[in-house]
Amino acid sequence: MTKYVYDFSEGDKDQKDLLGGKGANLAEMTKLGLPVPPGFTISTAACREYLVAGVEPAALRVEVTMALRRLEDALGKRLGDVDDPLLVSVRSGAKFSMPGMMETVLNVGLNDYSVNGLIKVSNNERFAWDSYRRLIQMFGKTVLDIEGEIFADALQAANEKAGVATEVDLTADQLKEVVETFKAIIQKHSGRDFPQDPREQLDLATRAVFDSWNTSRARLYRRRERIADDLGTAVNICSMVFGNLGETSGTGVAFTRDPASGKPGAYGDYLPNAQGEDVVAGIRNTFSLDELNRTDPTSFNELMKIMRKLETHYRDLCDIEFTVEKGKLWMLQTRVGKRTAAAAFRIATQLVDESLITMDEALIRVNGSQLAQLMFPQFDSAAPSKIVASGMAASPGAAVGKAVFDSATAVKWAEKGERVVLVRRETNPDDLEGMIAATGILTARGGKTSHAAVVARGMGKTCVCGADAVDVSHADRTATIGDLVIKEGDMISIDGSTGHVYLGELAVVPSPVSNYLENGLASAIATENEEIAALVTAVDRILKHADSVRRLRVRTNADTAEDSKWARNLGAEGIGLCRTEHMFLGDRRVLIERVILADNSNERNAALEALLPMQQKDFEEIFEEMDSLPVTVRLLDPPLHEFLPHNEKDQQELADVLGLPVSVIKERNE
Numbered sequence: 001m002t003k004y005v006y007d008f009s010e011g012d013k014d015q016k017d018l019l020g021g022k023g024a025n026l027a028e029m030t031k032l033g034l035p036v037p038p039g040f041t042i043s044t045a046a047c048r049e050y051l052v053a054g055v056e057p058a059a060l061r062v063e064v065t066m067a068l069r070r071l072e073d074a075l076g077k078r079l080g081d082v083d084d085p086l087l088v089s090v091r092s093g094a095k096f097s098m099p100g101m102m103e104t105v106l107n108v109g110l111n112d113y114s115v116n117g118l119i120k121v122s123n124n125e126r127f128a129w130d131s132y133r134r135l136i137q138m139f140g141k142t143v144l145d146i147e148g149e150i151f152a153d154a155l156q157a158a159n160e161k162a163g164v165a166t167e168v169d170l171t172a173d174q175l176k177e178v179v180e181t182f183k184a185i186i187q188k189h190s191g192r193d194f195p196q197d198p199r200e201q202l203d204l205a206t207r208a209v210f211d212s213w214n215t216s217r218a219r220l221y222r223r224r225e226r227i228a229d230d231l232g233t234a235v236n237i238c239s240m241v242f243g244n245l246g247e248t249s250g251t252g253v254a255f256t257r258d259p260a261s262g263k264p265g266a267y268g269d270y271l272p273n274a275q276g277e278d279v280v281a282g283i284r285n286t287f288s289l290d291e292l293n294r295t296d297p298t299s300f301n302e303l304m305k306i307m308r309k310l311e312t313h314y315r316d317l318c319d320i321e322f323t324v325e326k327g328k329l330w331m332l333q334t335r336v337g338k339r340t341a342a343a344a345f346r347i348a349t350q351l352v353d354e355s356l357i358t359m360d361e362a363l364i365r366v367n368g369s370q371l372a373q374l375m376f377p378q379f380d381s382a383a384p385s386k387i388v389a390s391g392m393a394a395s396p397g398a399a400v401g402k403a404v405f406d407s408a409t410a411v412k413w414a415e416k417g418e419r420v421v422l423v424r425r426e427t428n429p430d431d432l433e434g435m436i437a438a439t440g441i442l443t444a445r446g447g448k449t450s451h452a453a454v455v456a457r458g459m460g461k462t463c464v465c466g467a468d469a470v471d472v473s474h475a476d477r478t479a480t481i482g483d484l485v486i487k488e489g490d491m492i493s494i495d496g497s498t499g500h501v502y503l504g505e506l507a508v509v510p511s512p513v514s515n516y517l518e519n520g521l522a523s524a525i526a527t528e529n530e531e532i533a534a535l536v537t538a539v540d541r542i543l544k545h546a547d548s549v550r551r552l553r554v555r556t557n558a559d560t561a562e563d564s565k566w567a568r569n570l571g572a573e574g575i576g577l578c579r580t581e582h583m584f585l586g587d588r589r590v591l592i593e594r595v596i597l598a599d600n601s602n603e604r605n606a607a608l609e610a611l612l613p614m615q616q617k618d619f620e621e622i623f624e625e626m627d628s629l630p631v632t633v634r635l636l637d638p639p640l641h642e643f644l645p646h647n648e649k650d651q652q653e654l655a656d657v658l659g660l661p662v663s664v665i666k667e668r669n670e
Helices: 017-029 042-055 060-077 113-123 125-140 148-162 172-190 198-212 215-224 276-281 289-295 298-312 341-353 359-364 368-373 407-415 429-437 451-459 511-521 530-548 561-568 579-585 586-597 602-627 648-659 662-669
Strands: 006-007 039-042 088-094 104-108 234-238 249-257 264-272 318-325 328-336 387-390 392-395 400-405 420-424 440-443 462-466 472-475 477-482 484-488 492-494 500-503 575-579 631-634
Touching: 006 017, 006 060, 017 039, 017 042, 017 088, 017 328, 039 060, 039 276, 039 368, 042 198, 042 234, 060 172, 060 198, 060 234, 088 198, 088 511, 104 125, 104 198, 104 276, 113 125, 113 289, 125 172, 125 198, 172 198, 198 234, 215 429, 215 586, 249 276, 249 289, 249 298, 249 341, 264 276, 289 298, 298 318, 298 328, 318 648, 341 359, 341 368, 341 530, 359 530, 400 407, 400 440, 407 420, 407 429, 420 429, 420 492, 440 451, 440 492, 440 561, 451 462, 462 492, 561 602, 575 579, 575 602, 579 586, 579 602, 586 602, 586 648, 602 631, 648 662
Parallel strands: 400 420, 420 440, 440 462, 575 631
Antiparallel strands: 006 039, 039 234, 088 104, 088 234, 249 264, 249 318, 318 328, 387 500, 392 462, 400 492, 472 477, 477 484, 492 500
16 A cells, blocks of 8 residues: 655655655654654655646545654644644745746645634734734735735735735734734635635645646646646645744755855855745845854854764765744755755765765766856956946856846747846746746845845756845836936846846956867966866866876867867867868858859869869868868768758849859759
């Protein structure tokens, strides 16, 4: 009989197929004795059966009840109890990380009665009503498919009515009004009341997580990342710990090394008096981990020890979510973290130097597409420019394009061949198509671990986050920076390595890695920039190791001296195919057309004699660049469809140039 539900104490990190990445790693942290809130995981097998049958497996409800009772007994609480309620989070967790693509619901178990129990046990009325409004907001958006902007607009209206900047400053009574407003929104837009039964909340939230596997944004993300569609997602049900219990509480996301540059040292974002979604959603600009060290050094030091333990255990960069509840640290998630191409090379060699992995393992941890990303041009620091805003350097690179303010426009313009930069207050999972279409992403809010930053790094997109001087108006389709107004279609440039934003199109220069490949290591590291030198050195080490262990020899396709030189610089050991006909494109095309259309051998020989000196010069230059390396030449084999025009206008023009009847060209085309 298939088992569908597993306590966190039952699994380990090698069971990602069954428990999903999040569930497997929660189990692993539990096994390591780290402070993980108790909970259980509904397996991917249950999701797959649900997606096929359209209903949950019959045994699932019973297994959830058994796991829930074990959790309640362990904590001495009951789900949704009116005196001392157990609250849980319901999160998705597929085998492969899909940040922001699927659903989460926090504070499940709160209702009009248990909220009073939460007030009593926490002695914090504001906290209880804030937790309740968060549940209704997430439940309405995630489970009942109500547009998230409706809740966001209502919350913003409450802030404006109270005269505060953010909901953090709303009082308990004001949050109580927000709760009533949110419940009215649910009634209006879904035709039903917000469910008061805690178990109904849990079951509906679980089903919503299953359904989120097949949302359009999740399918799009899987196609891009080459993730199979039939894996399904697990559901992690975890007892709640609260970062929104005042200034001695908070939430954060941390990395054991910088996932943008690969620089060693702990790195992350922290928000006091907040829950986890506040950090990921980017709705508030975050603090660095130094803020946690300043306000709660005990929790900070414990976090540093745990991060080191996890990195040692996984032997890789770890991405960690944590919550501090009244000075007590809790670990909510860990996984091997996504990183930029530059970070991938640097971290791989760092771990070799620290004797955590071998050079062979380092080679496996990088790939050709990451190397290609490092060869993209970057902004020319010597060119005249004016910085109009600055934010967090979330994902490196140089991006130039027309400012657009929604994903649909980004996709539409990109399909027409326009370069665009997606400008948003903060991104959310619905922006994925626009993020893919854009050359870069700029947000006014959010930190380096926000949705925009994490997704951009995973896709290798340039990203600047938290540029709070940028006032984005999606309604007006403008971004205002002081007196400067950027309208949709205005050209902007963003530098994901520095966080700088520029008006207009900046000039670009070859990247340091391209310089290294063309001119060698000594030239590339002759710089005062330690970050660049460290990156190029890491690339050099891994490429040289690849050369020392490879068995495959690589040649290039090249038809010109220029292509031959560039291929040689990139390590090609000869030319595998030199296509003679490609030497006759461009301005020479008319000469090969004379060969094809010649009426007799005399005309054909005359045309070939005109081509001979050009072709001979080409081959001399190619052989010189290859410098005794092998060159395979395919003799002249002109595909007629590449050289003869197909429409009547172009056929007539060619006939006029060659002094031939147009019928001859049409006949040869047939």
